[in-house]
Amino acid sequence: xxxxxxxxxxxxxxxxxxxxxxxxxxxxxxxxxxxxxxxxxxxxxxxxxxxxxxxxxxxxxxxxxxxxxxxxxxxxxxxxxxxxxxxxxxxxxxxxxxxxxxxxxxxxxxxxxxxxxxxxxxxxxxxxxxxxxxxxxxxxxxxxxxxxxxxxxxxxxxxxxxxxxxxxxxxxxxxxxxxxxxxxxxxxxxxxxxxxxxxxxxxxxxxxxxxxxxxxxxxxxxxxxxxxxxxxxxxxxxxxxxxxxxxxxxxxxxxxxxxxxxxxxxxxxxxxxxxxxxxxxxxxxxxxxxxxxxxxxxxxxxxxxxxxxxxxxxxxxxxxxxxxxxxxxxxxxxxxxxxxxxxxxxxxxxxxxxxxxxxxxxxxxxxxxxxxxxxxxxxxxxxxxxxxxxxxxxxxxxxxx
Amino acid sequence: xxxxxxxxxxxxxxxxxxxxxxxxxxxxxxxxxxxxxxxxxxxxxxxxxxxxxxxxxxxxxxxxxxxxxxxxxxxxxxxxxxxxxxxxxxxxxxxxxxxxxxxxxxxxxxxxxxxxxxxxxxxxxxxxxxxxxxxxxxxxxxxxxxxxxxxxxxxxxxxxxxxxxxxxxxxxxxxxxxxxxxxxxxxxxxxxxxxxxxxxxxxxxxxxxxxxxxxxxxxxxxxxxxxxxxxxxxxxxxxxxxxxxxxxxxxxxxxxxxxxxxxxxxxxxxxxxxxxxxxxxxxxxxxxxxxxxxxxxxxx
Numbered sequence: 001x002x003x004x005x006x007x008x009x010x011x012x013x014x015x016x017x018x019x020x021x022x023x024x025x026x027x028x029x030x031x032x033x034x035x036x037x038x039x040x041x042x043x044x045x046x047x048x049x050x051x052x053x054x055x056x057x058x059x060x061x062x063x064x065x066x067x068x069x070x071x072x073x074x075x076x077x078x079x080x081x082x083x084x085x086x087x088x089x090x091x092x093x094x095x096x097x098x099x100x101x102x103x104x105x106x107x108x109x110x111x112x113x114x115x116x117x118x119x120x121x122x123x124x125x126x127x128x129x130x131x132x133x134x135x136x137x138x139x140x141x142x143x144x145x146x147x148x149x150x151x152x153x154x155x156x157x158x159x160x161x162x163x164x165x166x167x168x169x170x171x172x173x174x175x176x177x178x179x180x181x182x183x184x185x186x187x188x189x190x191x192x193x194x195x196x197x198x199x200x201x202x203x204x205x206x207x208x209x210x211x212x213x214x215x216x217x218x219x220x221x222x223x224x225x226x227x228x229x230x231x232x233x234x235x236x237x238x239x240x241x242x243x244x245x246x247x248x249x250x251x252x253x254x255x256x257x258x259x260x261x262x263x264x265x266x267x268x269x270x271x272x273x274x275x276x277x278x279x280x281x282x283x284x285x286x287x288x289x290x291x292x293x294x295x296x297x298x299x300x301x302x303x304x305x306x307x308x309x310x311x312x313x314x315x316x317x318x319x320x321x322x323x324x325x326x327x328x329x330x331x332x333x334x335x336x337x338x339x340x341x342x343x344x345x346x347x348x349x350x351x352x353x354x355x356x357x358x359x360x361x362x363x364x365x366x367x368x369x370x371x372x373x374x375x376x377x378x379x380x381x382x383x384x385x386x387x388x389x390x391x392x393x394x395x396x397x398x399x400x401x
Numbered sequence: 402x403x404x405x406x407x408x409x410x411x412x413x414x415x416x417x418x419x420x421x422x423x424x425x426x427x428x429x430x431x432x433x434x435x436x437x438x439x440x441x442x443x444x445x446x447x448x449x450x451x452x453x454x455x456x457x458x459x460x461x462x463x464x465x466x467x468x469x470x471x472x473x474x475x476x477x478x479x480x481x482x483x484x485x486x487x488x489x490x491x492x493x494x495x496x497x498x499x500x501x502x503x504x505x506x507x508x509x510x511x512x513x514x515x516x517x518x519x520x521x522x523x524x525x526x527x528x529x530x531x532x533x534x535x536x537x538x539x540x541x542x543x544x545x546x547x548x549x550x551x552x553x554x555x556x557x558x559x560x561x562x563x564x565x566x567x568x569x570x571x572x573x574x575x576x577x578x579x580x581x582x583x584x585x586x587x588x589x590x591x592x593x594x595x596x597x598x599x600x601x602x603x604x605x606x607x608x609x610x611x612x613x614x615x616x617x618x619x620x621x622x623x624x625x626x627x628x629x630x631x632x633x634x635x636x637x638x639x640x641x642x643x644x645x646x647x648x649x650x651x652x653x654x655x656x657x658x659x660x661x662x663x664x665x666x667x668x669x670x671x672x673x674x675x676x677x678x679x680x681x682x683x684x685x686x687x688x689x690x691x692x693x694x695x696x697x698x699x700x701x
């Protein structure tokens with residue numbers, strides 16, 4: 001019950017956090033071509049192409065502007081969005097905001113996942129890739145038609161040195177941005193990339209250590225084997241790395257690392273066996289967890305204390321797992337002992353990870369505090385074991401470099 | 402601040418190492434807890450048995466040791482060999498060099514055990530294949546004099562607790578081992594076929610010959626007195642004496658070389674009937690093995 005309450009609380013808390021606006025300095029350009037300085041709500045969603053939220057000061061009332069109401073809006077040292085009336089991908093013409101990725105002789109726009117270029121004659125071309133079903137030697141096949149290559153080759157025909165790069169270009173923001181930048185440079189006209197302050201790739205390594213509470217549960221059809229294990233509290237250490245693509249998305253990043261945990265768990269049971277003799281069982285397990293997490297991280301808009309959430313999977317290696325099962329049977333003050341093994345650990349398993357953390361600057365040191373939940377299926381489905389899992393709750397302190 | 406954070410991380414790391422080095426925690430019990438460890442040093446001279454008392458119990462251990470046998474059903478009874486070690490202070494890991502009672506090529510099972518004033522606790526069973534062992538050692542016999550059929554004690558070391566495993570010989574004649582054997586004492590009956598007055602007593606186990614020997618001297622029968630020194634044919638005469646054998650089948654009584662009928666045989670008294678058709682004086686002789694004594698007797 002408490003677990004479901006926690007999940008609900010976590011989801012509610014997360015939704016509340018996501019709903020928090022991220023107002024940054026910027027301006028709007030009115031239809032009368034007036035520039036109004038203020039604060040714009042920064043989002044990494046498709047809503048950017050439909051409207052913007054603007055306030056003249058942090059305390060002022062927020063006003064929402066659609067593409068017909070303003071000509072453009074721009075974040076300081078960041079993206080520029082211009083309004084236009086356009087038909088994209090065969091849809092009806094309508095008003096929307098386009099993101100200007102590169103400006104110059106040729107202008108590169110982005111609308112959701114569509115890329116468009118405008119030439120010197122103000123003609124807009126959509127850079128598309130299509131597929132069509134066809135047949136080869138009588139067998140059906142799917143053919144990919146990269147129309148954007150032909151379009152770019154035609155539009156950039158005055159820079160023959162770029163022809164090979166066009167051939168190699170993929171349908172991606174990075175490739176198109178670099179190509180249009182080079183083209184504009186090639187033509188000798190100034191080129192502007194509005195998000196050039198943001199790197200394409202950013203990796204933040206760090207070290208992490210913390211306290212981990214590990215519980216281990218399993219279900220078995222063998223009644224005499226105890227399954228009520230103690231909670232093990234130990235320590236974990238690791239190195240980690242947050243990998244992000246800020247130019248594409250500021251909020252989402254990948255998180256990976258290498259973590260080491262040591263666990264020692266025990267369980268006890270007693271009762272009468274089928275021969276009506278008193279038995280006592282001690283079951284114990286020791287293992288080391290070597291974890292390789294790979295999660296998706298969502299970092300909330302930056303504040304003095306910036307929250308983030310992680311969700312994903314990982315690989316966990318149970319290094320040197322060992323277990324013992326001591327059964328003592330008592331009859332007339334005589335104790336007979338049997339020792340053996342009851343738990344058959346997987347050497348490698350999948351770990352499911354969910355976490356919530358805070359990024360704080362302690363002095364000049366970027367520090368993270370994180371609560372992490374992990375769920376691992378640890379045992380093989382043999383010897384009467386029907387379900388098993390190791391659950392870690394880690395309280396981690398990290399330093400990034 | 403960076404230094405403080407790094408120091409905190411180092412502290413956590415040290416704690417982790419300390420936690421990693423901890424041994425398994427032992428669940429307490431009212432009784433001692435014992436573990437049989439793997440048998441080591443398996444050679445043709447014997448093996449080393451090792452055990453561990455990993456929890457001493459509430460009352461403290463008074464005795465510990467090992468039991469072993471070729472059968473898996475191992476308990477402290479007269480059918481298993483054992484090494485008993487009286488507890489003298491606390492004990493955790495212990496070992497016993499077993500160099501007797503093992504037959505080459507045989508699979509043996511062993512259990513460590515510990516005892517306190519209330520409980521007897523056995524460890525788990527461990528098996529090993531023997532490469533053989535040394536034999537026992539005979540130190541003495543008691544009493545060292547006697548007659549055929551007497552039960553005597555052979556004192557020594559490394560005997561088997563399993564009575565039937567101890568093979569005792571008197572001048573190479575096999576003797577019956579009786580009673581409950583221990584690792585230091587074997588009870589044996591002086592065998593009938595012994596003829597010589599001086600016997601070498603030897604013990605072997607599982608085909609492993611022992612060392613040392615006991616000397617047992619077969620005493621000649623001694624006639625102390627007769628119920629009467631004369632009598633008529635057909636009358637009964639009681640011969641009083643000692644060393645006159647334990648088994649009437651090993652005793653011969655004769656009157657002037659003619660064997661007489663033994664009516665009853667006791668340890669110190671043999672009743673015989675005077676032969677019919679005899680009417681002279683002669684010698685009444687008692688013979689056990691090759692040894693004899695005689696006394697004068699006249700038939701009226």
